[in-house]
Amino acid sequence: MLTSLQNPLVKQLRKLHRAKERREQQLFLLEGTHLVEEACAVGLPLLTVCCTEAWQAQHAQLWQQLQARSQRLELVSPEVVRAIATTVEPDGIVASAERIYSEPLALNNFGLVLETIQDPGNLGTMIRTAAAAGAEGILLSADSVDLDNPKVLRASAGQWFRLPMGISSSLKTDILDAKKQGMQIIATVPTATQTYWEVDFKKPSLILMGNEGAGLSPQLNALADAHVTIPVSPGVESLNVAIAAALMLYEAKRQRSR
Structure with missing residues (x-):
């Protein structure tokens, strides 16, 4: 011993x-x-x-x-x-x-794209939620928290092993490739006039979520085909990124189940 x-x-x-x-x-x-x-x-x-x-x-x-x-x-x-x-x-x-997740990941139906996520608890929660909502995978920017951070694994509740995940050297390139394949790109913006439940998630879709503090970069935000808002009560600035992702993912699941 x-x-x-x-x-x-x-x-x-x-x-x-x-x-x-x-x-x-x-x-x-x-x-x-x-x-x-x-x-x-x-x-x-x-x-x-x-x-x-x-x-x-x-x-x-x-x-x-x-x-x-x-x-x-x-x-x-x-x-x-x-x-x-x-x-x-x-x-x-x-x-x-x-380590096992360095392979490139191609998403062609329903996926989550994450830019500069820094909190391991948030990332683990989004992995767990994406798996539960039926997403085919998560694509993560290289400047995000490590996928194999111990807190990420624990927060994923075991789904880390079951959900395909990839690290992107260029999210812009990968998103443009997805657009060429006919996928719609959806981003949340507080000033958007369309709510997230008004988007047609039955179409092949990528949901973009950005950094906890700064949100999506202007570069990626400009690639979105649809900008949506998640309504909040007066005085509330925004939602936690993992909660926002969960709402988007489950609205997509709801629509795709009909």
Whole structure:
């Protein structure tokens, strides 16, 4: 059993808290039973799995699965798990895996495009919501928060493994390509005269959402075929970007279900 916080493996896994290290090692962390279960369910190979004896005893069946699909399994002390994890009270298991989302992503029916999203909780929530609403994927600008930030994975509630996602080197180019394929581009603007429920989401559609503070850049906003507003009561400046995305996605789902 590993008990020392100075163990080389422990030090290496702790480095994955930082985006720079995740990029250099080309690895990311999975924290908690639910994320490990979801990774196993989709067949994601795990490199290293660290868990406590108590966790192993409580999850004998999952432990057997991990023995078959992990390169290295280590029993560790609760103190080591707490050191490796980014959560305050981890549930007893942390794993590492290779980064997997760098492939380009083509959206041709119903998708979400995100520009310069900085809050990992917002991104994780939008991943979860997009999956629930039936979106075919999310395209993210390269200057957004890392997709494999631990908080993003946790906020996605496991949908991170199931929803196609891609990092775009040029959102403008990708959006123009989508327009050529007949997709309509929809952006939210507070001054728009059309509400979001007046758009015909039955058409192939891309929903654009921008940075939490600055919104969409003028460059991307200019590409939209339809500008819509989400009405709010007087005195309310705007909605959280994840909430706004949820309203748009579910209006699209409502229309597409009719």
